[in-house]
Amino acid sequence: MAATVSINPASPPIGVLLAVEHLKDSVPVQVQEGKNTGLKVNGDVTFTTVPSICRYLARLAPGKHLYGSNSLEATEVDHWLEFSVGRLGCPADFTDAVQYLNQVLGPRTFLIGHAATLADFAVWGALRSNNVWLNMLDRGKASPHVARWFRFLEEQAEFKAVAMALPAKPESSKLETR
Amino acid sequence: QQVSGTTAGAACGQAQLEGPVRDIVINTNPSSPPLSLFILYEQLKQQFRCFGSVHVHSSVENVAEGLCKCLGNGIRADLRNRTDFQLAITLIWKDVKPSPQMMMSAAYQTPIHGESNVARYLGRILQPSYDSQDPVTATEIDTWVDMASTQVLMGNNKERAASLRSLNSRLGKHDWLVGSGLTLADIVMWSALHQTGQAAGVPANVKRWLQACNDQPAFQPALKLTQS
Numbered sequence: 001m002a003a004t005v006s007i008n009p010a011s012p013p014i015g016v017l018l019a020v021e022h023l024k025d026s027v028p029v030q031v032q033e034g035k036n037t038g039l040k041v042n043g044d045v046t047f048t049t050v051p052s053i054c055r056y057l058a059r060l061a062p063g064k065h066l067y068g069s070n071s072l073e074a075t076e077v078d079h080w081l082e083f084s085v086g087r088l089g090c091p092a093d094f095t096d097a098v099q100y101l102n103q104v105l106g107p108r109t110f111l112i113g114h115a116a117t118l119a120d121f122a123v124w125g126a127l128r129s130n131n132v133w134l135n136m137l138d139r140g141k142a143s144p145h146v147a148r149w150f151r152f153l154e155e156q157a158e159f160k161a162v163a164m165a166l167p168a169k170p171e172s173s174k175l176e177t178r
Numbered sequence: 179q180q181v182s183g184t185t186a187g188a189a190c191g192q193a194q195l196e197g198p199v200r201d202i203v204i205n206t207n208p209s210s211p212p213l214s215l216f217i218l219y220e221q222l223k224q225q226f227r228c229f230g231s232v233h234v235h236s237s238v239e240n241v242a243e244g245l246c247k248c249l250g251n252g253i254r255a256d257l258r259n260r261t262d263f264q265l266a267i268t269l270i271w272k273d274v275k276p277s278p279q280m281m282m283s284a285a286y287q288t289p290i291h292g293e294s295n296v297a298r299y300l301g302r303i304l305q306p307s308y309d310s311q312d313p314v315t316a317t318e319i320d321t322w323v324d325m326a327s328t329q330v331l332m333g334n335n336k337e338r339a340a341s342l343r344s345l346n347s348r349l350g351k352h353d354w355l356v357g358s359g360l361t362l363a364d365i366v367m368w369s370a371l372h373q374t375g376q377a378a379g380v381p382a383n384v385k386r387w388l389q390a391c392n393d394q395p396a397f398q399p400a401l402k403l404t405q406s
Contacts, residue, residue: 041314052321059313067309071302074309076288078320079295086292086328087276104288111288 003027003041003060005053006034012166013037014125015050015084019057019066019118021158026061050125051081054118066118076112080119084126094132102143109152116156124153128166199229200303201266204296206278208241208271212293213369213400215269215278216248218300220396222265225304229263235272244406245271248399265303294327294366301362318356322363326370342380349383353390364391372404 005020007013016037020029039053040046047053058066058077068074087097101123104111111119127133127150136142137150153159206212222228230249234241249269280290280299290296298320302308308316325344329337345367348355355363368391371377377388391397 045314045318047317047321049321049324051324052317055320056313056317059309059316062310071299071306072282072287074302075290075295075299078298079288079290079292082292082295082324082327085324086332 002030003039003057004030004032005037005039006032007037008035009033009167011129013050013053014128014162014166015118015122016053016057016125017162017165018121018125018158019054021161022066022116022121023057023061023064026064027057029057049085050122051085054081054122058118065115066121068112068117073112073117077117077119080111081122084122088123088126088130091132094130098133098143098146102145105145105149109149116153116158120153124150124159128163199263199266201268201282202299203268203270203281204278205235205270205272205274205281207274208238208245210277210373211245211248211403212278212296213372213403214293214297214366215300216400216403217365217369217396218297218304219249219267220399221304222300226264227262229266231266231268233268233270235270237273238271241271242406244403248403292327293331293369294323297362297366298323315357319361319363322355323366326363326367330367330370330374330376338374338376342376342384345387346381346383349387353387355387360391360394368397369400372400377404 005016007016017031020031023029036048037050037053038046038048039056041056047056055067058064066077068077083097083101087093087100090097110116111123127146133142137147142150154163204212204215206215219228219230232246232249234246249267276291278291278293278296280296281287290299305311325341329341333341345355352358354360355367364387368388371380371384371388380388392401
């Protein structure tokens with residue numbers, strides 16, 4: 001039985017789409033357009049937030065290690081999931097949050113361990129849909145380690161696949177419509 | 179920087195933890211004590227030989243006596259016997275933000291931020307199969323834990339009111355937030371409501387559930403802290 005995720009194309013849950021793409025061989029998920037983001041598990045339970053849907057999908061395929069490979073890494077994933085919707089999602093905290101992220105990414109390729117996890121998916125997705133960040137990136141004013149990490153991930157297969165389905169970055173789409 | 183402290187241990191529990199002592203250091207701000215930590219510590223003591231110590235960093239003053247003794251129950255343990263314990267938790271009252279911050283002494287990791295995530299880690303020690311056993315239940319629990327953290331603890335009045343409505347609705351049909359018994363969801367939500375001063379004056383269903391939590395043995399030390 002395939003799960004179905006509904007997404008609103010106007011504000012796609014990028015972290016969820018990355019998880020779906022990454023897990024497509026292990027967890028068949030249909031993506032359909034809807035008014036709100038949601039994954040209905042059964043008559044009583046529907047997950048509606050990016051962290052919840054990501055967690056659920058990753059737990060269906062533990063062999064893919066999207067939730068890390070031990071209890072500490074799993075908790076680090078939780079830390080970043082919450083960061084992606086908490087400090088990073090709050091305009092007042094955004095500058096501090098990116099600075100913190102920059103500090104953590106200094107010596108790292110991925111947020112946790114040696115491969116992409118839900119942590120990278122959720123944080124990358126939150127930045128990719130944030131116009132303040134995209135403008136900083138376009139103008140060369142982005143924090144260097146975050147920018148390096150962001151562009152590196154952008155080149156990875158699942159990120160490319162998801163990016164194709166996304167609306168263009170806001171700045172360039174504005175130019176195109178002029 | 180000076181740190182003064184007391185150490186105390188609690189010897190009980192039979193369960194196996196792999197490797198030597200698992201060492202956890204938690205820096206946390208006394209202005210908002212992470213009550214869920216004390217509930218989970220009571221549960222951990224039932225399963226493992228735990229060693230708790232509490233320190234006060236010089237960045238904070240006048241930490242209440244109850245907070246200085248919160249992991250100890252007043253039993254002093256001999257430091258020489260530290261290796262007899264399976265789990266060591268060092269709590270440092272300190273002026274940190276975000277609070278709390280958890281580190282493991284022997285791992286290359288990013289410090290874990292937030293009471294919710296510290297609770298998740300301790301929850302995984304209590305139940306190693308948490309993520310694999312039942313993905314739906316685990317994710318339902320995490321959804322409530324997220325709400326406790328981002329909407330109640332860190333949220334504004336509107337988000338808090340919305341959370342109380344969700345709680346009241348769920349608890350109108352069920353005794354506990356997830357499934358048919360106490361879970362991490364109840365522990366972290368209970369803690370968040372108390373820390374934000376919302377435990378008084380909640381709607382009826384939430385009130386009944388708070389009382390059911392208060393009746394749990396593991397909640398007693400945390401409950402005492404809210405009353406002091």
